[in-house]
Amino acid sequence: MSIHINAQKGDIAETILLPGDPLRAKWIAETFLDNPVCFNEVRGMLGFTGTYNGNRVSVMGSGMGIPSINIYAHELITEFGVKNLIRVGSAGSMQKEIKIRDVVVAMSASTNSGLNKTRFLGGDFAPTASFQLFNKAIEIAKTKQIKLKAGNILSSDTFYTDDPEEWKHWAKFGVLCVEMEAAGLYTTCAKYNVNALALLTISDSLVTGEVTTSEERETTFSEMVKIGLSLA
Ligand SMILES: O=P(O)(O)O[C@H]1O[C@H](CO)[C@@H](O)[C@H]1O
Numbered sequence: 001m002s003i004h005i006n007a008q009k010g011d012i013a014e015t016i017l018l019p020g021d022p023l024r025a026k027w028i029a030e031t032f033l034d035n036p037v038c039f040n041e042v043r044g045m046l047g048f049t050g051t052y053n054g055n056r057v058s059v060m061g062s063g064m065g066i067p068s069i070n071i072y073a074h075e076l077i078t079e080f081g082v083k084n085l086i087r088v089g090s091a092g093s094m095q096k097e098i099k100i101r102d103v104v105v106a107m108s109a110s111t112n113s114g115l116n117k118t119r120f121l122g123g124d125f126a127p128t129a130s131f132q133l134f135n136k137a138i139e140i141a142k143t144k145q146i147k148l149k150a151g152n153i154l155s156s157d158t159f160y161t162d163d164p165e166e167w168k169h170w171a172k173f174g175v176l177c178v179e180m181e182a183a184g185l186y187t188t189c190a191k192y193n194v195n196a197l198a199l200l201t202i203s204d205s206l207v208t209g210e211v212t213t214s215e216e217r218e219t220t221f222s223e224m225v226k227i228g229l230s231l232a
């Protein structure tokens with residue numbers, strides 16, 4: 001049992017999927033897992049363990065933003081021995097060729113968060129995906145005939161920015177899309193030498209202004225989830 005997760009040792013699998021939304025975690029468990037068992041209800045951050053294609057796997061909400069995912073990643077790694085942490089999230093496209101419902105795999109995660117500036121005494125740490133999980137995700141996507149876009153993404157500390165044009169600067173440097181957690185997850189996993197990957201489905205486009213509904217964000221995005229679960 002840890003401060004934010006009231007599970008027992010052994011309740012959580014070595015591989016866990018981390019959507020921001022705990023209701024997406026419930027939907028994933030109920031839709032894709034065999035014999036899912038709920039291991040956490042603290043703060044409503046639902047977590048489940050079951051099997052997918054015979055492999056033991058867990059799924060739990062991570063909350064929104066880097067501080068939230070860092071709390072859960074820290075406890076999952078240090079208290080429950082989790083080795084593969086895979087974010088499955090929504091993101092806003094910054095490039096016209098990245099369309100609504102496309103799946104993006106984050107090779108690296110830039111950030112406007114001050115977290116690593118403080119930690120690395122003003123230096124720039126480069127939060128990077130696990131090469132092993134990244135490669136495996138690419139192979140799985142090929143066999144499932146799912147097209148993946150791969151590259152650098154932005155983990156932002158703000159959803160509602162003061163300057164609505166701010167994203168264009170990141171876009172100019174080839175950043176594919178914006179979400180709010182991957183840079184934190186990649187950094188925490190690097191600290192403990194475990195594997196991290198972020199798979200993202202485009203829920204809206206900053207380029208065209210298109211959006212998906214919150215219901216769609218909770219209960220769709222199956223392609224990304226199937227890739228994530230196949231990594232177990
Ligand atoms: O859909 P999730 O996984 O929550 O991800 C995105 O959605 C939230 C903002 O609406 C942030 O957490 C952002 O990273």
Ligand SMILES: O=c1cc[nH]c(=O)[nH]1
Pocket residue numbers: 090091092093159178179180203204
């Ligand atoms: O953080 C996020 C998530 C989805 N869409 C955005 O524009 N930002």
